[in-house]
Amino acid sequence: MPEMTPAQLTLLEARIAEVWEIGSRLGLRPFPTHFEIVPATVMYEIGSYGMPGRFSHWTHGKAYQVQKTLYDYGLSKIYELVINTNPCHAFLLDTNTVLQNTLVAAHVMAHSDFFANNAYFARTSRRMLDTVSLNAERIERYEFEHGEAEVERLLDAVLSIQEHVDLYATEDEGQPTEVPPARQPGPYDDLWRHDRRAQPDDATKPPQRRSRRRPAEPVRDLLAFIRDHSPVLDDWERDVVSIVRTEMQYFIPQIQTKVLNEGWASYWHARIMRELDLSTDEHVEFARLHAAILQPSPRRLNPYHLGYRILLDIERRYGESRLFEVREVENDISLIRNYLTRELVDELDLYLYERQGDELVIVDKDWQAVRERLIGELGGNQTPVILVEDGDYEGNLELYLRHSWDGRKLDLDWAEKTMEHIYRLWGRRVWLETKADDQSRLILSYHPREGHKQHR
Amino acid sequence: MFSISLTRDDWSLHRKGAIDQARHMQKVKEAIKQNLADIVSEQSIITSDGKKLVRVPIRTLEEYRFRFDPNSYPQVGQGEGDSKVGDVIGRVGPGQGPGQGKQAGDQPGIDYYEAELTVEELGKLIFEDLELPNLEEKRLRELESEAVRFTDIRKHGPFANLDKKRTIRENIKRNAKRGTPRFGGIKNDDLRFKTWDRDVKRESNAVVIAMMDVSGSMGTFEKYISRAFYYWMVRFLRTRYDHVEIRFIAHHTEAKEVTEEEFFTRGESGGTRASSAYQLALQMIEERFDPASWNIYPFHFSDGDNWPSDNDLCRRLAEQLIDRCNQFGYGEIRQGRYAYQSTLMHTLERIHSPKLVTVTISDKADVYPALRRFFGPEAREVARA
Numbered sequence: 001m002p003e004m005t006p007a008q009l010t011l012l013e014a015r016i017a018e019v020w021e022i023g024s025r026l027g028l029r030p031f032p033t034h035f036e037i038v039p040a041t042v043m044y045e046i047g048s049y050g051m052p053g054r055f056s057h058w059t060h061g062k063a064y065q066v067q068k069t070l071y072d073y074g075l076s077k078i079y080e081l082v083i084n085t086n087p088c089h090a091f092l093l094d095t096n097t098v099l100q101n102t103l104v105a106a107h108v109m110a111h112s113d114f115f116a117n118n119a120y121f122a123r124t125s126r127r128m129l130d131t132v133s134l135n136a137e138r139i140e141r142y143e144f145e146h147g148e149a150e151v152e153r154l155l156d157a158v159l160s161i162q163e164h165v166d167l168y169a170t171e172d173e174g175q176p177t178e179v180p181p182a183r184q185p186g187p188y189d190d191l192w193r194h195d196r197r198a199q200p201d202d203a204t205k206p207p208q209r210r211s212r213r214r215p216a217e218p219v220r221d222l223l224a225f226i227r228d229h230s231p232v233l234d235d236w237e238r239d240v241v242s243i244v245r246t247e248m249q250y251f252i253p254q255i256q257t258k259v260l261n262e263g264w265a266s267y268w269h270a271r272i273m274r275e276l277d278l279s280t281d282e283h284v285e286f287a288r289l290h291a292a293i294l295q296p297s298p299r300r301l302n303p304y305h306l307g308y309r310i311l312l313d314i315e316r317r318y319g320e321s322r323l324f325e326v327r328e329v330e331n332d333i334s335l336i337r338n339y340l341t342r343e344l345v346d347e348l349d350l351y352l353y354e355r356q357g358d359e360l361v362i363v364d365k366d367w368q369a370v371r372e373r374l375i376g377e378l379g380g381n382q383t384p385v386i387l388v389e390d391g392d393y394e395g396n397l398e399l400y401l402r403h404s405w406d407g408r409k410l411d412l413d414w415a416e417k418t419m420e421h422i423y424r425l426w427g428r429r430v431w432l433e434t435k436a437d438d439q440s441r442l443i444l445s446y447h448p449r450e451g452h453k454q455h456r
Numbered sequence: 457m458f459s460i461s462l463t464r465d466d467w468s469l470h471r472k473g474a475i476d477q478a479r480h481m482q483k484v485k486e487a488i489k490q491n492l493a494d495i496v497s498e499q500s501i502i503t504s505d506g507k508k509l510v511r512v513p514i515r516t517l518e519e520y521r522f523r524f525d526p527n528s529y530p531q532v533g534q535g536e537g538d539s540k541v542g543d544v545i546g547r548v549g550p551g552q553g554p555g556q557g558k559q560a561g562d563q564p565g566i567d568y569y570e571a572e573l574t575v576e577e578l579g580k581l582i583f584e585d586l587e588l589p590n591l592e593e594k595r596l597r598e599l600e601s602e603a604v605r606f607t608d609i610r611k612h613g614p615f616a617n618l619d620k621k622r623t624i625r626e627n628i629k630r631n632a633k634r635g636t637p638r639f640g641g642i643k644n645d646d647l648r649f650k651t652w653d654r655d656v657k658r659e660s661n662a663v664v665i666a667m668m669d670v671s672g673s674m675g676t677f678e679k680y681i682s683r684a685f686y687y688w689m690v691r692f693l694r695t696r697y698d699h700v701e702i703r704f705i706a707h708h709t710e711a712k713e714v715t716e717e718e719f720f721t722r723g724e725s726g727g728t729r730a731s732s733a734y735q736l737a738l739q740m741i742e743e744r745f746d747p748a749s750w751n752i753y754p755f756h757f758s759d760g761d762n763w764p765s766d767n768d769l770c771r772r773l774a775e776q777l778i779d780r781c782n783q784f785g786y787g788e789i790r791q792g793r794y795a796y797q798s799t800l801m802h803t804l805e806r807i808h809s810p811k812l813v814t815v816t817i818s819d820k821a822d823v824y825p826a827l828r829r830f831f832g833p834e835a836r837e838v839a840r841a
Contacts, residue, residue, distance in 0.1 A: 004464075013462050020460050037464035045473030058483050059519055061476030068473075094464065160521050296534040298545045305534070349537045352530035353545055360546040362539055363530055374532050384522045409525045417520035 003094045004037065004101075012092075015102040015276070022275045023109045027324060028268065030112030031126075032087040035105065037094045043081060044068050046091060050251060051083050053129060055136040055243070057155050080104045080111070080265075084254070086126035088112040099282045103269050103289055110268035113327075114261050120253040120331050123167075128250050135243045142236050154237055157421035158244045163383040164222035165248045213391030218402065222422075223248070225388045231397045232427030241425070256331045256379045263307015264327055266294060270308075299353070299360065301374070309348055310339050332379040340374070342367040350374075376408065384410055389433075399426045403434035410434050412444070419446040480517075487517050488573070489581055496582060496827070497684050497820035575691075582824070583692045586831035588662060588700070588753060589783050606650045613649025622648035662751040663701040664693060665740065667733040669758035671708035672725035678789040682757035683720055684823045685787060689755070690716070692831065703740060707733035709763075713740070729766045730758060730800055734773035741780055752781040755830070760788040760799030767803040778809050785830045786814045 004012065016035065023030070038046075046052050048063035083089040090108040092101045115121050125131060143151045213229045223245040227238050254261070273286050294305045315323055330338065345367035352364040352373055364370070375381060385404040393400040399422065403410055412434075419430045429447040436442040436456070443455040488495065533545060609619060627646040628639055666689070668682050693700045704719035705711050711732035714722065737754050745752055754777055762770065778784050788801045801814060815826045 009462070009464065016460055016462060032459050033461075035460065035462040037462070038467055041473065042467045042470055045470070048473065056472065056476050056479075058476060058480040061473065061478070061480035062517070064473040065477045065480060068477075159519070163521065296536075298533050298535065299531070301532050301534060349535040349539050351533055351535060351539050351541075353533050354530040355527060355548060358547050359544045360548065362533075362535075362541050362543045362545060365539070365541055370532060373530060376529075377532060382524070384524060386522055403522070409528050411523050411525045414518075414520050414523055417518070418522050421520065 003039075004096075004098070008098050009037070012098050012101050012105075015098065016105045018276060019102065019106045019109060019272055022272050023106065023113075023268065026268075026271065028109055028113040029116060030088065030109050031085075031116050033090055033108065033112050034087050035090050035092055035108075037092050039094050040071055041068065043091055043093055044071060046081055050247075051129065051132055052089075053133040053136055054247070055132070055139040055155075057152070057159070059159060080107050082108045082111045083129065084115040084121060084124060084126070084250075085129050086116070088115065089129065097285070099278070099285050100289060102276070103273055103286060106269040106272040107265045109272070110265040111261060113268075114257070114264050117328055118253075118257060118261075118331075119329055120256055124250055124253055128247075131250075132247060135247065139240065139243065142240065146236065151240070153424065154240055155244070157424040158223070158241050160418050160421040161222050161226075161386075161425075162244050162248045163380075164220065164386055165245050165252065166219065166221035166224070167249060167252050211392035211395075213397065215388060215391070218387035218389050220385055220387050220404075221245075222386060222388060222401075225391065226422075226425050229391045230426050233425060237425075252380065253331075256333075259303040259307040259310075259332045259378060260327070260330055260335050261307070262304045263309075263311045266290075266304045266308040267311045267323075296348070301350075301377075306348070307335075310335060310344065313341070313344055314339055333375055333381065336371060336374055336378065340371050345370050376406075384408070386432075393429075393431060396428065398429040398431060400431040401433070403432065405435050409437065416444060416446065416452045419444065419452075420448075422446075423448065483517055485581060488578070492582055493821040493824040495578065496688060496824040497681070579688075579691050579695055582688060582827070583695055585833055586692055586827065587696065588693075588751065589831065606652045608651045608653075609648050610651050611645075611647060611649070613651060615649075617650045617652075619648045619650045661749055662697065662699070663703065663745050663753070664689070665703045665705060665737050665752070665754040666690075666719065667705040667707065667711075667737060667754065667756040668719065669708070669728060669730065669733075669756075670706045670722065670724035671728040671761075673728060673761040674759050674789075675791075677791050678759045679723070681789045681817055681820070681823060682787070684820075685757060685817075685826055686755075687720070688823070688827055689830075692827070701745075705733050705736055705740075707736075711736040728758070728762050730756065730762050731766050731769040731773055734770060734777055738773060738776055738780075741777075747780040753783055753785070754781055755785040755787070757787045757789065758800055760790060760801050762800045762803070767800065770800060771803050771807060774804055774812075775807055775809075778807065778811050781811065783830070784809075784812050786812070787817055787826055788814070789817045791818050 044067040045064055048067050049060050054060070081091040088108075088111075090105075090112070092104055096104070115124075139151060139155075213231075215225070219225055223241055226233070227241040227245065230238070233241070270290060273290075278286065294302065294308055296302050296305050311323060311326070314326060326335065326339075350365075350367075350370045351362045352370060353360050353362045355361075385406070387402045387404055388399070389402050390400040391397070401422075403415075415432060415434070419432060422430045423446055429445055432444045434442055434444070440456065445453045445455065535543075535545075539545075609622060623642070623646055624639055626648060627642050628637060630643075630646060631638055631640070666686055668686065670679070674682075690702060693702060702716070704714050704716055706714050706719060706722065706724065707728075707730065708724050708726040709729045709732060713736065733756065734754075741747065741750075741752060774784065786801070786804055788799060790799075801816065804812065804814060813830055815822070815829050817823065817826055
């Protein structure tokens with residue numbers, strides 16, 4: 001495929017300006033946006049790293065290889081790539097036609113608007129490009145100081161639990177509660193009777209030594225807990241944990257709003273493109289491209305399509321102004337809960353399927369079952385919630401984790417492998433409480449000397 | 457503040473993705489090496505034509521994390537408007553999926569990562585640190601027979617090599633151009649010299665004698681194991697050494713020299729007298745491979761189920777073979793059977809020689825350790841001891 005010529009570039013620039021004018025008139029309020037034309041290899045690299053300049057790791061290389069292979073065989077095409085920063089950065093493929101890139105620009109404009117106005121992005125760092133570059137430099141320095149293999153092993157371990165970050169953790173969460181100072185007797189002591197009933201020994205027993213590794217309430221930010229309390233990590237290793245956590249915190253809102261964000265962008269690229277003065281040929285090309293982007297898939301839900309259709313339905317039922325409200329306050333979970341109706345499930349022909357022998361068979365079409373399952377798959381709910389119960393289990397600095405049960409079974413094989421990674425970070429026996437097939441309590445433990453154990 | 461801008465930079469030196477991809481490929485290779493024992497005995501490879509791509513499952517490159525059991529919950533899909541409960545929307549068959557990492561993992565039930573490589577690449581990994589053990593230095597020097605052959609003509613050279621016929625022809629040609637087609641007035645420009653190459657003919661001085669039991673007691677598994685072993689051994693020798701001779705002997709109660717193709721494809725039956733093979737090997741050495749100038753490596757694979765009356769003879773012949781060779785390798789395949797007291801292994805083990813190396817194979821995964829035992833660094837340690 002030929003690259004864009006200078007003439008085409010000029011045309012594209014004019015088109016993007018037009019897109020911006022139309023979008024702004026219709027109510028979009030994006031960040032200033034910088035577009036960059038790149039070759040496919042760079043596009044796929046940025047796609048597989050999440051953003052340009054991130055640290056090196058073989059998992060990124062693996063993602064890159066997959067992307068590139070699919071592209072080389074013509075099986076996939078990244079249509080747009082946009083980074084949530086202010087100014088916003090977007091990448092366009094230099095082998096795309098002017099029309100394709102115009103559509104992408106319209107799509108990007110809506111993403112940029114979403115980043116700027118959706119509540120879940122309010123706390124994300126808008127200077128993340130700088131941050132990830134600095135992070136990459138630090139990791140490179142650690143590679144130099146401690147050896148590439150050592151850093152790689154550490155990253156392998158940290159990345160295995162990178163999803164276990166709590167966006168809403170306050171800074172002091174996970175810290176041990178202070179032991180309250182002994183009270184002086186006073187005239188109103190009888191008022192405290194109710195409290196004492198809850199802790200009957202409080203007055204008689206000397207205050208118990210509380211390990212600083214024992215959170216008052218279970219915490220779900222595994223990375224923060226390990227960073228702060230691991231008995232074995234060096235400072236540079238804690239820094240690596242911190243780097244991964246910071247970057248993941250940045251990506252989480254994107255995971256939480258995939259359907260809504262893509263639906264929003266698709267809704268707007270369609271509207272803006274219809275307002276552009278296109279030739280007949282270009283109209284045909286646009287229609288074909290739009291259909292390809294929104295193509296439903298029998299096995300995997302296309303988030304573009306689902307989001308787009310829900311938004312169209314909202315517009316039809318409540319008017320356009322509601323759309324802007326939705327883009328401000330909802331995420332995928334709340335969007336599905338609030339707006340996926342029975343009629344829509346039927347209209348979209350959504351179903352549940354599972355593997356039976358070698359066949360994939362439709363097993364349910366009930367709209368509520370579909371909705372519940374969808375909620376389980378979206379918005380970060382596809383990651384099990386793992387809570388740190390105790391970082392000083394058995395008074396031996398062992399790490400006791402509990403899988404917060406929501407009715408879904410863990411992949412025990414994978415859990416065991418993940419526990420090996422956690423051991424690398426904690427250095428003491430790691431425990432994990434979950435449930436077995438029959439719903440009974442199941443506790444796994446791992447220590448390299450004794451291997452994996454299951455306790456009931 | 458700008459609201460939009462558009463640029464195109466030069467990205468041609470940008471290689472981060474490629475570098476991490478290379479690291480990933482390196483890890484794939486490491487993972488394969490860890491799994492070589494399983495991969496080496498993979499039937500699809502042994503029976504392939506050698507050019508085929510093989511798919512190797514790699515579990516160590518999985519990005520493990522806490523996840524829900526992918527097979528215990530239904531997934532959400534979308535139809536075209538007319539789907540019904542009970543409709544089959546697809547199939548997951550073995551070998552399906554493009555084998556490119558995550559792609560396959562997106563479908564329920566297929567959740568491992570596969571790498572694709574050629575048998576040749578695989579061979580490189582397997583053979584990396586293998587070599588013929590105990591090669592003797594003084595004989596290692598290949599016999600080179602040299603012949604001089606004139607192969608080219610040039611305008612300069614020693615006069616002793618002057619090509620008179622061509623020089624005269626050039627002279628006449630040049631004169632003809634000036635209208636006088638005759639010989640005379642030779643100039644430097646007419647001179648033509650012959651040049652030569654040294655034609656070095658190498659004669660190999662290592663020979664491997666591959667012996668295989670093809671008697672009736674060798675079941676499918678036993679035959680398969682011996683073939684798998686020899687398949688890799690032959691590939692290894694051909695890859696690593698340009699000039700190693702390989703001879704094939706198949707035996708039951710009688711031994712016969714066979715071609716490579718026959719060796720790998722033919723089935724026989726009948727009882728077992730291993731002495732017949734040893735006898736033939738000795739005879740081969742006697743006639744063609746003088747131990748003074750040859751490194752000799754006999755290998756024998758059998759289920760060990762030899763005629764008891766033949767065992768003594770076997771031992772005597774094996775001793776003679778060991779006298780003449782650099783290493784004698786014996787592999788006994790015993791699957792799920794109790795160890796016979798009268799097997800060939802017990803007979804041979806009574807010979808105490810560092811040149812005798814034996815392995816017992818009871819599982820497919822033992823083929824790779826066997827290769828390493830015979831050709832690996834460990835074998836060289838033993839041989840030196």
